[in-house]
Each structure stands twice: as structure tokens, then as C-alpha cells.
Amino acid sequence: MSDAPIDFTVIGGFLGSGKTSLVNRLLAAAGNTRFAVLVNDFGALNIDETLIRHQDGRIMQLANGCICCSLAGGLVDTMVELMRYRDAIDHILIEASGVSYPSRIMDFARIDPDLRPGLTLVLIDAANLQNHSTDIRLAETITAQMESADLFVLTKTDIASADMAAWTRDWVATHAPDAPIIESRPDDASLVALITDPPPAPDPTSAGTHHHHLADHTDLIGALHAHFASRAMTATKPVDEDAFTAFANRYSKHLLRGKGTLHFHRRSAIWQQAGRLVHLEDADLDIDTASQIVMISVDDLSEAAAALQAMGFQDVANVPVR
Amino acid sequence: MSEITVFSARDVITMNASRPHATHVAVRDGRILGAGSLEDMHQWGPFTLNDDFADKTLVPGFVEGHAHAMEGGIWDFPYIGFEDRWDPSGRRWEGAQSLEAAIAALTAAEARLDDAETPLFAWGFDPIYFGEARMNAAQLDTVSTTRPIIVLHSNGHLLNVNSRLMDMAGITADTNVYGVLKDDSGKPTGELMEMAAKYMAYRQTGNPFFGGIKTPSLLRYAESAVNCGVTTATDLFASFNEESLAAYAEASKTPGYALRLMPALNTIEQSIDEGIALAKRALQDNNDRLHHRLCKVMTDGSIQGFTARLKWPGYHNGKPNGLWNLDPNTLGELVLGYHKAGLHLHIHTNGDEASELMLDAVEAAQLAYPRPDHRHTLQHCQMADASQFRRMAKLGVCVNLFANHIYYWGDQHAAITMGPDRANRMDAAGTAQREGVPYAIHSDAPVTPMAPLFTAWCAVNRQTRTGIVLGPEERISAEDALYAITLGAAYTLHMDHLVGSIEPGKFADFAVLEDSPLEVDPEAIRDIGVWGTISGGTPHKAATRTG
Numbered sequence: 001m002s003d004a005p006i007d008f009t010v011i012g013g014f015l016g017s018g019k020t021s022l023v024n025r026l027l028a029a030a031g032n033t034r035f036a037v038l039v040n041d042f043g044a045l046n047i048d049e050t051l052i053r054h055q056d057g058r059i060m061q062l063a064n065g066c067i068c069c070s071l072a073g074g075l076v077d078t079m080v081e082l083m084r085y086r087d088a089i090d091h092i093l094i095e096a097s098g099v100s101y102p103s104r105i106m107d108f109a110r111i112d113p114d115l116r117p118g119l120t121l122v123l124i125d126a127a128n129l130q131n132h133s134t135d136i137r138l139a140e141t142i143t144a145q146m147e148s149a150d151l152f153v154l155t156k157t158d159i160a161s162a163d164m165a166a167w168t169r170d171w172v173a174t175h176a177p178d179a180p181i182i183e184s185r186p187d188d189a190s191l192v193a194l195i196t197d198p199p200p201a202p203d204p205t206s207a208g209t210h211h212h213h214l215a216d217h218t219d220l221i222g223a224l225h226a227h228f229a230s231r232a233m234t235a236t237k238p239v240d241e242d243a244f245t246a247f248a249n250r251y252s253k254h255l256l257r258g259k260g261t262l263h264f265h266r267r268s269a270i271w272q273q274a275g276r277l278v279h280l281e282d283a284d285l286d287i288d289t290a291s292q293i294v295m296i297s298v299d300d301l302s303e304a305a306a307a308l309q310a311m312g313f314q315d316v317a318n319v320p321v322r
Numbered sequence: 323m324s325e326i327t328v329f330s331a332r333d334v335i336t337m338n339a340s341r342p343h344a345t346h347v348a349v350r351d352g353r354i355l356g357a358g359s360l361e362d363m364h365q366w367g368p369f370t371l372n373d374d375f376a377d378k379t380l381v382p383g384f385v386e387g388h389a390h391a392m393e394g395g396i397w398d399f400p401y402i403g404f405e406d407r408w409d410p411s412g413r414r415w416e417g418a419q420s421l422e423a424a425i426a427a428l429t430a431a432e433a434r435l436d437d438a439e440t441p442l443f444a445w446g447f448d449p450i451y452f453g454e455a456r457m458n459a460a461q462l463d464t465v466s467t468t469r470p471i472i473v474l475h476s477n478g479h480l481l482n483v484n485s486r487l488m489d490m491a492g493i494t495a496d497t498n499v500y501g502v503l504k505d506d507s508g509k510p511t512g513e514l515m516e517m518a519a520k521y522m523a524y525r526q527t528g529n530p531f532f533g534g535i536k537t538p539s540l541l542r543y544a545e546s547a548v549n550c551g552v553t554t555a556t557d558l559f560a561s562f563n564e565e566s567l568a569a570y571a572e573a574s575k576t577p578g579y580a581l582r583l584m585p586a587l588n589t590i591e592q593s594i595d596e597g598i599a600l601a602k603r604a605l606q607d608n609n610d611r612l613h614h615r616l617c618k619v620m621t622d623g624s625i626q627g628f629t630a631r632l633k634w635p636g637y638h639n640g641k642p643n644g645l646w647n648l649d650p651n652t653l654g655e656l657v658l659g660y661h662k663a664g665l666h667l668h669i670h671t672n673g674d675e676a677s678e679l680m681l682d683a684v685e686a687a688q689l690a691y692p693r694p695d696h697r698h699t700l701q702h703c704q705m706a707d708a709s710q711f712r713r714m715a716k717l718g719v720c721v722n723l724f725a726n727h728i729y730y731w732g733d734q735h736a737a738i739t740m741g742p743d744r745a746n747r748m749d750a751a752g753t754a755q756r757e758g759v760p761y762a763i764h765s766d767a768p769v770t771p772m773a774p775l776f777t778a779w780c781a782v783n784r785q786t787r788t789g790i791v792l793g794p795e796e797r798i799s800a801e802d803a804l805y806a807i808t809l810g811a812a813y814t815l816h817m818d819h820l821v822g823s824i825e826p827g828k829f830a831d832f833a834v835l836e837d838s839p840l841e842v843d844p845e846a847i848r849d850i851g852v853w854g855t856i857s858g859g860t861p862h863k864a865a866t867r868t869g
Contacts, residue, residue, distance in 0.1 A: 015649045043593040057563060072591035073561075076521045077532045083525055098649040104500065107518030111499040112525070113492055137631075137650050137679060140643050 005116040007091040008109035009195055012102035012145055013123030014132055018155040018186025019095050020044045022123070025187035026093060026195060027066055033196055034065040036082055039095040042070055071097070079108060086114060093195070099141050103148030118274040119195065119256065122149035123186055126168045127160035133171060146175040150275030151256055151298070153191065154183045178253045180298035182227050189223035194256065194296065224296065228256065231301045233313040235291040238265045243311050248278045251304050260293030261285055292316070326350045326369035327859060330360070331380040333838055336824035337809045347380065349830040352610070352858035356826045374861070375853070379838040381804065382823050383553025383831030383855055384774040385811035387722045388668075388701050388764035391557040391583075392531070393546050395539030396445060396768050399530070400431035403446030403476055407771055410545035412865030418447075421455050428465045428473070438468040441527040448476040450734060457482045458505075459512030470527050476769070479627045481514045483523055488512065490526040534566035540573035544581035549864040550773040551833030551852045553582060554812065554821050558668060558701065559618050560585040562600045567607065574612035580857040582829070584815055586616035586668050590648060594659040601665050610829070610858070613817065617660050619669045620647040622676035625704060625739050626731050630673030632705065638741035643675075650679055657683035662691045666816055667698040668722075674705035681713050688717060697760075699814045704748050705740070711750070711757040720814040723749040725763040725780040726770040732786035746793030751781045751806065755798055762811035763803070778803035778839065779848035800847060804839050830859040
């Protein structure tokens with residue numbers, strides 16, 4: 001039985017914003033990550049039948065180790081059912097219905113120690129947000145959804161007129177001034193790279209035994225940089241815990257992801273940050289291990305890097321570490 | 323030729339306009355040959371006269387257009403609601419009229435469990451009547467510290483749990499998640515709301531109320547129906563998985579099954595195409611006692627839970643508007659798909675914005691695929707205004723109003739959710755009548771007890787629990803109320819050619835009453851005794867009430 005918590009990601013957004021395309025791409029690119037995706041409609045996933053190993057009503061097992069679950073029975077009972085298979089799952093991905101509130105869904109990961117809160121992505125259909133947000137039946141729901149996103153992805157900007165796309169960007173920025181916005185296809189590899197935990201750098205001393213392929217890894221990092229900046233840093237001397245915690249909180253809105261192993265003066269810890277949630281948990285690390293972290297953001301990371309340099313960190317050449 | 327039985331009665335109220343009253347009714351092969359005088363009965367040849375009900379009133383068997391078969395199975399768990407209730411076997415579950423009484427009832431239920439760790443579930447708890455007092459974990463800890471306890475509130479939105487459950491779930495003062503309520507000192511009180519907190523509770527115990535229906539529940543559901551004079555009832559939100567479908571078929575074929583059962587497919591459990599295929603395949607199972615064809619759509623939430631979708635000016639206390647169950651466009655596609663497929667939709671709409679959305683959807687579906695006599699029915703439809711009733715009439719839409727709400731939550735609606743003005747028009751049977759909308763009234767059992775005479779009493783008197791008359795203009799006559807729980811409800815289910823009145827050719831389904839609902843004081847309709855039912859010509863006596 002694995003004690004490592006299961007990553008938990010929420011993909012929100014209205015009908016037609018591209019959630020299903022993103023889920024499909026993630027399932028195809030899962031690699032060694034065993035995703036459990038919870039979706040409203042199996043049919044829309046368009047999964048090659050030859051890849052379905054087993055289907056039983058609301059649950060479908062795929063040959064690559066992933067699981068698809070129908071949310072028809074409701075999120076509460078579906079999650080209760082799913083967590084009976086927790087040892088077979090690395091990462092849970094919820095495709096939130098267009099009228100649900102993603103933050104209420106992320107609460108599942110905030111309350112259950114077996115889950116680790118990850119990112120809340122909200123996809124916005126740039127061609128239709130104006131219609132939706134001015135529809136009295138939808139306006140409140142859309143506005144409420146704006147409150148909980150860590151990242152907005154404007155999709156269909158190729159279909160939307162330039163004016164419409166600009167209007168959409170302004171509207172999102174007005175309603176969610178803190179959250180970053182990117183324009184992207186919903187199934188862009190950079191989103192896959194952001195959601196999928198980038199694999200660790202290959203350790204040259206154990207080459208051949210590592211189960212990740214260098215090519216995959218390089219591809220993922222390359223894909224990530226299409227939309228995001230990342231920075232890997234290391235510190236050989238113990239880090240001041242208070243200073244680091246202050247840093248993590250200060251940059252919590254700025255960093256989409258942050259993670260790493262930290263060597264403080266009195267303890268070692270694993271840092272996990274997704275969206276605005278800062279998470280530091282005790283770790284049992286070798287006393288000589290250097291602190292190693294990686295950060296991902298939409299924006300330039302030089303200011304954050306400067307803050308870390310003041311704490312004794314220095315850049316590692318573009319290599320993220322676990 | 324099969325034998326003829328003639329039942330005599332003090333009065334037979336037929337709901338057949340061409341012969342409204344009779345003293346005798348003749349039955350052969352489970353169907354009605356005719357109603358009339360004793361002399362009239364001889365025209366059919368020799369018969370056996372059954373005088374068992376000579377001093378009683380026979381009316382058409384009641385039709386409950388909106389209830390759930392869970393009413394049969396939920397009694398496996400202790401009931402701790404405010405008012406007395408009787409389970410299908412007739413056992414009285416005493417109402418818990420104070421927090422102390424609720425705890426005492428739980429303590430008694432706890433004593434009936436064998437080992438020390440089995441979870442204890444209870445349902446029906448309704449602290450809305452206790453003022454500021456709330457149940458907390460410390461109180462539940464006096465019931466048990468070794469087994470997890472989960473108490474479901476009657477509104478369906480809240481749970482109370484004990485410390486044992488919170489320990490298992492890791493819920494502490496450090497848990498900062500919306501829905502975990504805390505006291506002034508920051509400790510969790512054991513009251514949980516919203517999905518995440520409920521998930522954490524059920525993750526420890528499993529959710530015994532989840533999953534498809536099973537045959538024993540359906541058998542007990544029929545017992546519950548007999549007790550209140552119901553001979554046709556829906557199970558209006560059903561999973562059509564293999565197990566459930568087999569259970570419906572099995573129960574309906576059980577000798578002596580006293581109910582005509584109408585499950586309604588939950589349309590959101592599968593894609594539209596799959597749902598339509600499932601609903602059509604289920605038609606093959608139909609028999610005299612099982613009538614598949616209904617499909618259920620959930621549009622919004624509940625008014626007392628502040629999740630119903632309201633038009634301007636929204637909730638009286640300023641709470642934000644409620645929640646759509648699905649994207650409004652998807653809801654429209656559901657209506658269109660099932661309408662086109664020739665299926666019969668029963669559409670949950672509590673708030674007036676939800677009703678409006680679904681009227682728009684039916685209108686669009688009718689324009690695209692005109693279907694005379696579709697009888698799609700808005701269920702609950704508690705907030706509709708007169709303009710919406712006029713649209714229903716034009717569109718051929720029926721309505722099934724939640725009349726019991728007026729008694730159980732009418733005071734809260736007037737004070738908190740709707741305010742006095744809009745509360746007056748809740749469950750507006752009078753408007754439905756005036757605007758010519760075919761309507762029924764219902765209990766939504768087990769949310770409120772299944773008892774059509776009580777439901778009729780609610781629609782006739784519109785009295786809240788505190789005795790206020792809510793919207794006197796929306797009251798209907800006893801005759802209209804009796805129609806609403808018989809032929810009116812049968813019409814909304816497309817069953818009025820088979821049940822709902824005492825007419826030649828229809829199933830011999832009667833409610834056997836101690837008094838006539840048309841003769842007693844309107845305020846006494848709810849007190850009329852129910853001897854039981856006659857279903858397909860066979861008498862079924864109601865369970866003797868005990869306890």
C-alpha cells in the first residue's frame with residue numbers, strides 16, 4: 001500500500017470550452033502516471049475500444065493503467081467508490097461540469113489527507129464567453145467560477161474575432177485579477193506538461209535503471225516552455241525555514257507549481273505548491289542532500305529567483321528535480 | 323368464464339363524470355365490469371357479493387405521481403424526524419420533538435446493534451423546529467464513542483456526525499474546509515455540509531443510501547402504499563442498471579404485489595442515446611403491475627436548501643441564486659432527445675427560473691418535433707407564477723405540485739426563503755385549476771410521508787404547521803383534490819385509460835376509506851381512516867398501527 005497522496009486536479013469551464021479534449025490528451029500522454037479521470041460522459045471521451053481493458057457500468061479501466069469514471073452517480077459517491085482503489089491511482093482528474101464550482105471540488109483534496117491539492121484550471125471559450133456571461137441563467141455561475149481558478153486557458157481564440165478575444169481577456173482579468181491567463185488550444189502539450197508531474201531529471205549514476213525516458217522528459221519540458229516559464233534551483237547549505245515559508249506564501253499567486261526537497265536547519269521537508277496552496281511536509285532526507293526546487297509560472301521568474309538567491313539558492317541548468 | 327365479484331359500499335365515488343356515485347362495483351379478471359346499484363350488477367350474470375366494505379367508502383385507488391421506492395427500504399435505519407411516522411409494517415416511529423428526544427431515539431437504536439463498531443445511520447432529522455439549538459458531536463458521543471454515527475437531515479444537505487467518525491476522517495480544529503462547521507472555540511461541531519465534508523464522512527462508512535433499488539425495498543414500498551390507499555406509484559428517480567431493472571421485474575411479478583409501479587429513468591446517468599435505448603429496452607418488461615416509460619430530468623435543487631433557481635428578486639433572505647443540476651443547454655438537449663424519442667418526461671423544477679427554462683425547452687422540442695399529447699410534467703414546480711401556468715396549458719405540459727411543502731415548510735418559506743407574497747403562490751393548485759393545467763399533488767416520499775389524503779388536505783386547506791393559511795386563493799375544493807390524487811395524477815402519468823377512476827375496463831384498483839373525503843369537514847380529510855386497498859380486485863388490508 002502506497003502512502004503517497006494522490007494528486008488532485010480540477011478542470012472547470014463551460015460546455016464547449018475544450019475540457020474533454022484536454023482530458024483525452026492527458027489520457028493519451030499519461031506515460032507512467034496512472035490517472036483516474038472523472039467525467040460526466042464516457043461517450044465524449046472517444047476512447048479507442050481496443051484500449052479498454054474492462055468496463056463495468058460507471059468505471060472503465062484502460063490498458064495504460066488509467067481509470068475513467070462516470071460522475072453520473074454524483075461526485076460524493078463516485079469519489080467514495082473510487083478511493084477504494086487508491087493504490088491503483090497516482091493522479092485524480094475531475095472534469096467539472098460547466099455549472100459546478102471548482103473550489104467546492106478542490107475541497108475534496110483539502111479535507112482528505114490521501115489527496116494532494118493540485119491545480120484548478122478553468123477553460124474559457126473565447127468565442128462564447130460573452131454570450132454566456134450575459135445570459136441571466138448563467139451569469140452568476142460563471143462569475144462564481146472565476147474565483148477559484150489558478151490558471152485560465154482561453155480556447156478557441158482562432159475562431160473568436162480579435163475584438164471578442166480581447167473582450168474575453170478583459171472580462172476574465174476584471175473578475176479574477178490575480179489569476180494568470182494564457183491563450184492555448186485545450187489539448188496543447190504545455191497543459192499536459194503542467195498537469196502531469198514532470199518526471200525527475202535522470203540521475204547519471206543510475207542510468208538504465210530509471211523507468212523514465214530522457215526523450216519524454218525533454219519533450220515535456222520543451223512543451224511546457226511553449227506557455228510557461230520554469231526554473232530549477234539548488235542550495236547546498238541549509239535554508240532558513242521562515243524565510244522560505246514567507247517566500248512561498250508571497251509568491252503563491254505567482255507560481256502555478258512549485259516543488260522540491262528542502263533542507264532546513266532543523267528538519268528536511270518536501271515542498272508542494274499548486275496554485276495558491278502552499279504545502280510543506282516532513283521528509284526524511286539524507287543530511288548531505290542539497291535543497292532542490294523547481295518553479296513553474298506563466299510570468300517571468302527572475303524576481304522569485306532573486307528572492308531565492310538571497311536564501312542561498314543558485315540556478316540549475318534548466319533541469320527540474322523531484 | 324371467470325367469476326364475478328361485486329363489492330358493496332356505503333358510497334362508491336367513481337370520478338367517472340357519467341356515473342359519479344354508486345353503491346356497488348362489479349369486478350372480473352382484476353378489472354372493473356361496471357358500477358351502479360345492486361340491481362345493475364345482475365346484468366353481468368351470477369356473482370359473489372362481498373359485503374366486507376358495506377359501511378365504507380370506495381374511491382379510485384390513489385395515484386402517487388411523485389414518490390421514491392426508497393420509502394420501502396429506508397426503514398432499515400432509524401427515523402428521528404420531528405413528527406410521528408409509521409413504517410410499512412405499521413410500527414410507529416415517535417417524532418423527536420427536541421434534541422434530547424432525538425438523542426434518546428438514537429440511543430435506543432444503538433442498543434439494537436450487535437458489535438461495537440458497526441456504523442449507525444439515522445435519517446429525517448429536522449432541527450429547523452428547534453430554534454437556535456443544533457445537534458453536536460458531544461451529544462452524539464453520549465450515544466456511542468466506538469462506532470461512527472451519521473445523522474442525515476431531512477433537507478438532504480446536512481449531516482451530523484460523532485467524534486468517532488471525525489477521528490476516523492481526521493477532521494479536527496485544523497481542518498479548514500468549507501462545510502465543516504465549527505463552534506466559537508474553533509472546534510468542529512460535527513455538523514457537515516457540502517460535498518467534500520460528506521465525502522469524508524461516507525468514505526469512512528460507505529453510503530448505505532447509494533445504489534440501485536432492490537426487490538425487498540420494492541415489496542415494502544407496496545406495503546407502504548396499501549397503508550395509505552395508493553395503488554399506483556412512481557419511483558421517480560431510478561438507476562436503470564441491470565440489478566434495478568431485474569428488481570422491478572421481480573417485484574412486479576411477485577404474487578400478491580399490490581402496486582402498479584412506474585419507475586422513471588434518471589436521464590443524467592448516461593448519454594442521451596444510451597438513456598433512450600435503456601428506457602425503450604425496459605418497455606419489454608412491462609406488465610399489468612410494471613409500467614416503464616417515464617424519464618426524469620433534474621433541473622435545479624431545493625428551495626429550503628437555497629439551491630433552487632429563482633427569477634428576480636431571488637431569495638427573500640438575500641442568499642445567492644441556486645444551482646443548475648446540469649448546464650442549461652444540456653438540459654435543453656435532454657428534453658429534445660427524449661421528447662423526440664417518444665418518451666414521457668417528468669422534470670424536476672423547484673424554482674421559477676428552472677420552470678421557465680424547462681418550458682422554453684419543451685416549447686423548442688414541440689416546434690422541432692410536434693407531439694400531440696406528450697404530457698411532459700413539471701414536478702414540484704413550487705414557484706411557478708400564473709404566466710407560467712398559462713404557458714403550461716398552451717404547451718400541453720402537466721404539473722405535479724408538492725402540496726405537502728405548504729404544511730411542512732410553509733412557515734419557513736414565508737419568513738426566510740420566499741417572503742410572504744411569493745410564499746402565497748407556492749404549489750398553486752388553484753391557479754393550475756383556473757388556467758386549465760392538468761395537475762396532480764404529491765408527497766415526494768420519503769421526504770414527507772406518502773399519504774394522499776394528507777396531501778389532499780394540504781391542497782384544500784393550505785395550512786402551515788403553525789396554522790397560518792398560506793395563499794387562501796390557491797386552495798382547491800375537496801372534489802378537485804380527490805381528482806388530483808386519482809384521475810388527475812393518472813393523467814400526468816399517461817395512465818388515465820387504465821387507472822384513476824372506477825369505470826368499465828379499468829383495473830379494479832380502489833382505496834377503501836372509513837369516511838367520504840367529500841362529506842367530512844375539509845379540515846378532517848387528513849384524519850380519514852384507510853382500511854387498505856383493493857388492487858386488481860384483491861383486497862389488501864393496511865398494516866395495523868402499533869407502538
